[in-house]
Amino acid sequence: MRRLIWLSYCPWVIASLGAIGEPRGLSSTLKIGNDTFAITPRIVGGDFVSSADVFPYYVHGVDGDLCGGSLIHPEVVLSAAHCVKAYSTGVILRTLDWMGYDSTSEFYPIEYNFPHPEYTPGPELNDIMLIKLATPVVNAQVVQLHRNGTIPPAGTPATIMGFGLTSEGGNISTELKQATLEIVEQSTCEMLLPGLFVSDIHLCAGYPEGGQDSCGGDSGGPLVDAQDTNLQYGIVSFGIGCARPNLPGVYTRISSYIDWIDEFLCTRTDNPPANCSQNISESSQIPIDMPSESTALWQATSSPSSTPVTTSPTSSPSIVPSRFPSQAPSSTPSDQPSVVPSQAPSLAPSAVPSEFPSLVPSALASLAPSLVPTGSPKTKNETKPASPSVVSDLLNEFPASSSVRRYARFGFKTILLFIFFG
Structure with a gap:
């Protein structure tokens, strides 16, 4: 309350704190203390533009929202x-009709949009965007940008234009309108718009009594010098309502x-500007991360890279195992036994007997007696040990007088010779 009383002595008096500004094309809210304010898009007052040639650089878009912009290069539009x-x-482009139905209008397709990478909705920080056109504008008449870092003096007349609302909460204008405002002192803007106005990146313009302003649908349009309308100072961004007393619009x-x-x-x-080598400083004020030169933001490359991304192995193991096993065994034995048993039996017996007996009996009978006796006594229900002569036991299965026994004995001997010497 004390702050409001103190402000009452300033020519810019805060008449009300309702509906704190909106990007003049969208809607959002901002909370300051316990109060929540609506921030809305935004020409209120002013006059109709007599000819499309008055602002030949003015463009607008009507795809999802209604917004303005300015042609700064035959291939590039500047907006919010x-x-x-x-x-x-x-x-x-070059139209007085909001849908472009007049005979002078021209339409140019967009290749891609590039909003500022540090744009922050709500407080509308870095509210600036570059639009790359798919085809250059024919006989383009571009606006010149204010490159001087100094702020235009307070009271400098500046012109805005657009098809936005003609009154707060009213209807859009189907014909292009313009209005002339005054640049407001930076310190006054900070005082009138606490928590909203950032002096380093904003300008504000209007009148203490209100009455003329940009409004919903004018967002992105240019704020130009009223005497030299080909010099752009700012971009329509947001404001508290539209054309309210003591509440200038922010650009x-x-x-x-x-x-x-x-x-x-x-x-x-x-076709870059001729003075590019002088324009680009060694370190830009604001970093830029551009889309690929050969593809738009939404396009993928047509074929995979012909070379691998890396030329040497990584310093750490892969998180995902390879799909196929290594083609060669490791050069040194592992510290731990294999988790999975081998698919084929060992070609030679182990040089050292195992510490524990095998859990699974051998699939074939032993060809020789065990070199080491088993370490545990037999239980009562164990079967009688097999005869030391495997061949004899097998032959006893045949009748003693049968000639089969002779052929069987010959066959077994042949098999044994093949096993031991083959």
Whole structure:
């Protein structure tokens, strides 16, 4: 309450704190203390534009939202980051009709949008976007950007234009309108819009008595010098309601993003500006991470890379095991026994007897008596041990007088010779 009383002595008086600004094309809310304010998109007041040639660089999009923009290069449009939905297919240029139905209008398809990578909705920080057109504008008349880091003096007249709401909560204008405002002192903007206005990246413009302002649907449009309408100072961003007394509209300050814009123009256009080497500083004020030169943001490459990503093995093991086993055994034995038993029996007996008896009996009878006696006594229900002569036991299965026994004996001997010497 004390702060409001103190502000009453300033020519910019806060008349009310309802409905705190909106990106002038979308809606969101902002909480300051215990109060929640609505932030909305936004020309209120002003006059109709007489000819499309008055602002030949003005463009707008009507895909999902209604937003404005400005042509800064034959292939590039400048707008607000929160307007990305309005520019999904193309831009309408050189028209006085919001749907582009007049004879002078032109339509250009969009290749991709590039909102500022650090754009923050709500407080609308870094509310700026570059739009790359799929085809360059024919006979383009581009707006010049305010490159001087100094703020236009307070009271400097500035012009806005758009098809936005003609009153707060009213209807959009089907014809292009314009209005002239005054640049407001930065310190006054900070005082009137606490928690919203950021001096380093914003400008604000309006009148203490209100009456003229940008409004919903004007977002992304240019704020230009009223005397030299080909010089752009800012981009329509947000405000508290529309045309309210003592509540100026907020605009993204272009001079804060010149390096970021220049880097895009010089590296992502087919015909870069002639002064690119002077425009791009050694370290841009704001980092830029551009989409691929050969593909749009939504496109994938047409074929896989012909070379592997890495040329040497990684320093750490793979998290996922390989699909196939190694083609060669390891050069040194492992410290632990194999978890999975081998598929074939060993070709030679173990040099050292196992510490524990085998859990599974051998599939074949032993060809020789055990070298080491078993370590545990026999239980009462164990069977009688086998005869030491395996061949004799097998032959006893045949009748003594049968000639089969002779052939069997010969056959077994042959098998034994094959086993031991073959």
